[in-house]
Amino acid sequence: MQTLSQCHILLKRMNNVWEKRSQVKKQEIDPTPLLDPTKPDFRVDLLPFQNHQAFQEADPEMKNKILSCGWLIYNWKTVSIELKVVNPVCQDIIYHLFPGVSNAIIQEVATDTLVDESYHVQLVNKACSITREQRGLQHLEAPEFNLVLNLQREQALYEEEWQKMLIKLATSVVSEVFVSDYLKLLSTDTTIQPLNRVVVDTHRRDEDAHSCIFKNLVKCIYAELTREQKEFFINVIPKPVYWFADHELEIWQSLLEQIGFEQSQVIYTDCQQANRHNLMNIDYSEVIELVQELDHQRGEESLVNMGLMN
Numbered sequence: 001m002q003t004l005s006q007c008h009i010l011l012k013r014m015n016n017v018w019e020k021r022s023q024v025k026k027q028e029i030d031p032t033p034l035l036d037p038t039k040p041d042f043r044v045d046l047l048p049f050q051n052h053q054a055f056q057e058a059d060p061e062m063k064n065k066i067l068s069c070g071w072l073i074y075n076w077k078t079v080s081i082e083l084k085v086v087n088p089v090c091q092d093i094i095y096h097l098f099p100g101v102s103n104a105i106i107q108e109v110a111t112d113t114l115v116d117e118s119y120h121v122q123l124v125n126k127a128c129s130i131t132r133e134q135r136g137l138q139h140l141e142a143p144e145f146n147l148v149l150n151l152q153r154e155q156a157l158y159e160e161e162w163q164k165m166l167i168k169l170a171t172s173v174v175s176e177v178f179v180s181d182y183l184k185l186l187s188t189d190t191t192i193q194p195l196n197r198v199v200v201d202t203h204r205r206d207e208d209a210h211s212c213i214f215k216n217l218v219k220c221i222y223a224e225l226t227r228e229q230k231e232f233f234i235n236v237i238p239k240p241v242y243w244f245a246d247h248e249l250e251i252w253q254s255l256l257e258q259i260g261f262e263q264s265q266v267i268y269t270d271c272q273q274a275n276r277h278n279l280m281n282i283d284y285s286e287v288i289e290l291v292q293e294l295d296h297q298r299g300e301e302s303l304v305n306m307g308l309m310n
Contacts, residue, residue: 002293004100004223007216012105014213018112021209023202024119031130034195041131041193042070043186048247049271054263062261068135069255071196073142073248074186075124078203080145081175082117089172090114092165093217100224101217109213116206127199140258142251147175150243154236166233169221173214174240177286179207215290222294234298237291238306241284247271284308 002010019025047070049055055066093101093110101107132138151171155164183204189197222230249268256264288308291299303309 002216002219004220007219008103008105010216011109011213011220014209015105015108015112021205022112022116022119023123023206024115026202029123029195029198029202031126031195034193034198035130035134036194037134039191039193040064040067041135041196042067042074043189043192046070046074046185048249048252049267052267052270054267058261058263062259065135065137065259066256066261068131068137069140069252069259071131071193072128072137072140073251073255075128076142076251077145077147077248078124078179079121080148081179082121084148085151085168085175086117086172087114089169090117092168097165098169098221098224100220103220106217106220109217113210113213116210120203120206123199123202127196130195131193137259140255143254145251146246146248147171147240147243150246151240154239162229163232166225166229167236169218170233170237171240171243173218173290174237174244174287176207176210176214177290178244178282178284179211183207211286215286218290219294230295231298234291234295235302235305238287238303238308241287241306241308245282 041064044050044067047055047066055063058066090110090113092098094107094114096102101110132140151167154167158164158167183200186192187197187201187204222233225233249271253264253268256267288303291303293299300309
């Protein structure tokens with residue numbers, strides 16, 4: 001595992017280049033030349049029911065509406081992660097509520113990240129507003145995401161505030177690692193709406209740095225935890241892998257019903273019975289590496305117990 005001084009040096013380097021790499025410092029995106037209504041808003045292969053007969057047999061207009069829903073769900077989930085998971089952790093760091101975060105560089109990194117994440121919320125909200133207006137989907141509303149609900153349910157199992165905070169910290173670092181992977185996939189796809197691709201690529205440029213930042217912030221915090229807290233964190237951190245991999249079928253059922261897709265209940269039932277997670281389609285190797293770095297023996301035991309390692 002890296003020493004604390006190595007983590008601090010890396011975070012300092014990240015902080016020193018923030019003004020150059022942060023997308024909030026760049027020129028604002030002009031959507032007008034990027035709009036191409038003839039292209040779909042999302043990738044078919046990212047739909048949890050891409051091979052389902054009901055979707056395959058839908059007419060082209062309905063398929064395009066469903067893809068637009070996929071784009072909206074993707075961004076709404078991003079907003080939930082930023083506002084309800086990542087930003088609260090940054091705030092906890094700024095308020096020195098975690099051990100090992102009083103270092104001036106860590107404080108600067110946390111405030112810079114908070115600015116980045118707030119910009120991402122603005123960025124994707126604007127993109128969603130354009131999609132809703134362009135596709136006539138202003139009426140759509142989504143219930144809460146399972147990722148957030150699972151986080152809240154896990155926190156409710158424990159009484160100590162430090163336990164609730166460590167659950168939130170674990171969820172934030174796992175989310176930042178996975179968000180970066182999803183962004184890479186969409187940011188290079190020239191078959192989708194050009195504006196959507198550019199929005200994702202803009203977001204990706206920050207999140208590539210955030211994945212590294214959060215992994216090193218966790219190492220700094222973990223080093224200062226008590227033995228009991230370390231054991232608790234190691235046992236918790238694999239759980240958000242499943243929460244992030246959730247297909248969010250309840251969200252999908254709700255939106256499919258709202259756009260008038262008659263087979264929404266069939267798709268929900270069939271997908272729920274088949275598999276509500278998509279671990280086969282996500283790379284969680286970075287989470288495994290992080291857990292092993294924090295505590296190799298206890299980390300591997302935790303990963304095996306959660307079915308993430310053999």
